[in-house]
Every structure is written in structure tokens, then in C-alpha cells.
Amino acid sequence: MVDQHPEGIKLPDPAEISETMTAISEKSQAMIERFLMKQSGQMLDNEPDPMRIGKAFWQLSQQFWSDPEKAIKLQTDLWQGYNSLWLEASHNFFNPEHQAGENKSGTTKESSEQSSQSKKKKKSDRRFQDEAWDENPFFNFLKQSYLLTANTIHSSVKEIDGLSETDARKVDFYTKQFLDAVSPSNFLITNPQILRATAESGGKNLLQGLENLISDLEKGRIKMTDEDAFALGENIATSQGSVIYENELMQLIQYAPTTEKVYSRPLMIIPPWINKFYILDLKAKNSFVKWAVEQGFTVFMISWVNPDESLAHYSFEDYMLRGPLAALDAIEKATGSKEVNAIGYCLGGTLLASTLAYMAEKKDKRIKSGTFFVTMTDFAEAGELRVFIDEEQMEVLEKKMSDRGYLDGAEMGTTFNMLRANDLIWSFVVNNYLLGKTPFPFDLLYWNSDTTRMPAKMHSFYLRNMYLDNKLVEPGGITLDGVPIDLGKIDVPSFMISAKEDHIAPWKSTYANTRHFSGDKEFVLAASGHIAGIINPPAAEKYSHWINSETPSDPDEWFEAAKEHPGSWWPHWAKWAQKKSGKLVPARIPGMGTSKGKSSLKVIEPAPGRYVKSR
Structure with missing residues (x-):
């Protein structure tokens, strides 16, 4: 034997x-x-x-x-x-x-x-x-x-x-x-x-692992990367630009041009406020912002505040009024252009769709096209996140938010990590606590750990009206600032990019936007998931994407007829967006306006601004 x-x-x-x-x-x-x-005096409730x-x-x-x-x-x-x-x-x-x-x-x-x-x-x-x-x-x-x-x-x-x-x-x-x-x-x-x-x-690995565990318990979260290796504005979120406007909910960043000529119609990006904007501006090699500027776009980015209890009463419509609508006014003052193209990422895309429907009712034509990154508006099949959202759980969550004024970012982060527990929880338990290793520097995981809070009123409205009751797709189902909205009245050209392995916004759920929006529509499907499928620069030569110019009602029918293309979808989107961006004009310097006149907005501070640095 x-x-x-x-x-x-x-x-x-x-x-x-x-x-x-x-x-x-x-x-x-x-x-x-x-x-x-x-813990003796810190039990949140007796539930x-x-x-x-x-x-x-x-x-x-x-x-x-x-x-x-x-x-x-x-x-x-x-x-x-x-x-x-x-x-x-x-x-x-x-x-x-x-x-x-x-x-x-x-x-x-x-x-x-x-x-x-x-x-x-x-x-x-x-x-x-x-x-x-x-x-x-x-x-x-x-x-x-x-x-x-x-x-x-x-x-x-x-x-x-x-x-x-x-x-x-x-x-x-x-x-x-x-x-x-x-x-x-x-x-x-x-x-x-x-x-x-x-x-x-x-056994020294176990001793070091215990030290790592003690440190993580004090922080209240698992350390996923070497957090000391990154500093916003120094080696991450480094695209050159300036904050040219701010209010209590957001700062607006205008990025500096890198081309002599730019397209006349600016590009406004609405990131989700569940996470911070710099997922689109990590290191230079994978920064969507840097790449978009290099394509000749004048890029404006909304940087949301990390709210505390003082903003508990802010609603979803406040995010619309003080977010993209306030940004449109500021962009006109900064560039002289009333018209923009807009991008919305995840929840930012849901807000973009809501804003476009609101603007349609108000006869406001300033947004000329909408690009939707992994965006759901129809929550009938909302994926694995639905496991956390039902009436009983909503009552517990609303009580917790009411007591504090917000949902803590760490709780939201844990929820998302549970969707990929082996990769985002247990692999770090093994590496940090059992092998006793220090996580290596990784910009994406640094961003993932940089969580944000959710105002109580806004988050309750979002979860109830969209995830729980799916009212956004009902004509008049949601009212914003006194205006009942209807997604069917969105008639601007729409570009929708989704990810094949997305657990947060399943691609077949995001495909439903093609049924709810009017106007010209293009749907593109990227390989990989909610983040990697979107943050995929052409130079990386990774993954692939599927294109089908038709948008039949059945997503499976769309996929069967779609053609797979190697590499990033970014160049395909750029060609689409450039056709909708007007003629080339002299580049705009933040705070300087254009050759036709100076900006009426002064530079407040360099990008990425102080709002994003609040942890």
C-alpha cells in the first residue's frame, strides 16, 4: 500500500x-x-x-x-x-x-x-x-x-x-x-x-493572517488590495481637468483637451452614485475618460457627493434636478453649447433615461443622444440583486436608513461582493488570513473598496418604484418634479452596451430598453461582466463584442443574428457618437470658454475634485 x-x-x-x-x-x-x-453597545436592531x-x-x-x-x-x-x-x-x-x-x-x-x-x-x-x-x-x-x-x-x-x-x-x-x-x-x-x-x-503565515484579520475587523471590511498604493489625482483618476461647477449633490468636471480640434457638441457622463466616477478614469492605460478625450470629445463628468445624514431628505428627483439638469446649464455656460450627448452608467443610465423622459414632457431638447452602459429601466427580471429586495426586507432596510439617514456604503459593497463570493470574498479569506499575504495593488479593487452612502429617501424611492414595483416602464408610473414620465417618449438616438456575464444588470433585462425607447436604437453586447465588459480599452486586445443593427423583440433572436467581433467595443461606439457630435471646433480649455467667448464659470479646483475623495 x-x-x-x-x-x-x-x-x-x-x-x-x-x-x-x-x-x-x-x-x-x-x-x-x-x-x-x-459590539456590546453597537447592535443595530433586535431583528x-x-x-x-x-x-x-x-x-x-x-x-x-x-x-x-x-x-x-x-x-x-x-x-x-x-x-x-x-x-x-x-x-x-x-x-x-x-x-x-x-x-x-x-x-x-x-x-x-x-x-x-x-x-x-x-x-x-x-x-x-x-x-x-x-x-x-x-x-x-x-x-x-x-x-x-x-x-x-x-x-x-x-x-x-x-x-x-x-x-x-x-x-x-x-x-x-x-x-x-x-x-x-x-x-x-x-x-x-x-x-x-x-x-x-x-506557521508564520497563520500569525500574519491573524494580524490581517484583526486589521480588517477594525476597518469593518476585507482588504482586497494595497490601499496605500493609490492616491486619487496622483496615480489613479489622473486625467487632467478642472471642477467648473458644484452644488450640494455633485461637482462637474471638465477635462482638458488633448487634440487641437474637438467636436462642437460636448459629452456629459452620468456615473452611478452607488460607486464613484473614477471607474471610468482609473490608470491612464484603462481610462475611458482619457480615451474619449483623445477621440476629440469635450468630456464633462458628474462627480457625486458621498452623502451623510444631512442629505437624508434628498430624493431621486433631486438627483435629476441637481445632477444632469444642473450640469446642462453649467456646460452651456462653460462652452456656449446648449446641446450635448450623454452617457449614463448603470444607475446613472437609469437616471439618464428618467431625465430624458422628463425632458420630453417639458419639450427640452438639449440632450441629443443617449448612451447607456449596462442600464436597466425594466426591472421585471433584475437578476440576483432581487434576492435582497422584497417587502419584508424593504421594511427592515427603511427602518435602518431612517435611523441613520442613509444606507452605509459597506453594506452595499458586501451585497455586491456576495454576487461573486468566491472571487470577492473567499479568495481574499484564503490569501489574507490563511496564506498571510498582503493583497497586491489593483486599481479596480481599490475603486471597489471605495464605497459610497445612499440617502434614505432617494434609495427607498429607487428600490420600491423600480426594483420592487417596476413602475419606471409604466407610462405615468413615476412622477418627477410634478411631471409623470413615459419612457416611450424618449425619441433621441440611443446606444446600449451591455455585458454578457453581468450579474448586476443581466443583459437580457437591459435589452428591454429597445422595446421601451422610441427613436433610433443600437444594442451591442460585450463579453465579460458589469465592469470588465465596459472598462475594456482597445489597446488591451481583450474580450469581444457582438453587433446586430436590428433590434427584434426577443433578445435570443438578436443574439443568434449578431456577429462577434474581437476586442473592445469602444471604437464602434466612438464612430456612432462622432456622427452625432457636430463639426470640429477649436479645443476648449476648462475655465477659458471658446474662441467665441469666455466661460462664465471659473475653475474651482483641479480634477478629480474633493467630493470624490470623501471615504
């Missing part, structure tokens, strides 16, 4: 590991004491189950045992799966030359196909990238048994009938969260990479 001790992992020196574990024990005790003292998860799983258990045949089939399928797995594992343990995952002579066609699927799974599942998960019989069995059990449980949960749509959504989502959490890759004893690091360092 072969030695079943995992290969490549040496036991650490007993004296050294004992000393390290003593230090860990002392630090752990002190950490727990500090944590309990801090034992604010997400109503327990109720959903209780309903699941009732439905599961009400169908004995399905329960027996589940157990039988799982037993058969484990029987096959045990046979394979026994073969690998007693025949070490036959490594798991390899297609040896004598294997059946079925086992060969399973081997191929296993290799594909390894490449796509970052949790099991270490070679030991495939090459070592012990860890291969551990991985395969976890995947078999997890897949069986998740599949069985999705097949249970009789649950309400809300409960089914919760059960499916939180079952996945649980299964992700108990992955063997997340624990010291069952992860070969962590065992190897512990042996090689004498």
Missing part, C-alpha cells in the same frame, strides 16, 4: 510551530475580547432574521419532504455518485502512477469524457488551481467529493416545487453562498497550498 500522506507537504518543526501557535492563541484571545467589547432566510428554508424543508419520491431519488443519485467516486479514488490510491484526472490506457470512453470535463472545471474554477487538487489522490478525492455534494444539493434545491418566487430565489442564492463557504479550499487542513505554506514558514 502506498504512503497516503499528501505529497510535497513536509511537517513543520514542532518547536517553531508551537511558538507560533502560542502567539496566535494570545492574539486571538485579545482580538475576541476587543471585538466583544466593541434576528432581517433577510427572512430562515422562513424561506423552512418552506423548502416542508416542500422537500412532501415529495418522498424526489427525496429518495436525490439520496440514490448522491449514493451512486459517491460509489463511482470511491471506486476511482481507490484505484488512484493503490495505483499512484495513475494520477487523477489523466486519461490512461484502458479507461472507458465515459471516464475519458469525465476526465476532460474535470480539466475544464479546474481551469475555470480558481479555487482548485493548485496542481495537488488533481495530482494528489487525497486532495483529488476531497475536491471531487465536495463538487459532487455541492452540485447535488444545489440542483435538488432548484428543483423543489411549491415555493414562492421570492423564497425560491432566496433559497437558491443562499444555498450557493453556503456551498461556496464550505469549500475545502477555504480551510487550513484541507487546502494543499495552505498546508505547504504553513509547513514552509513554521
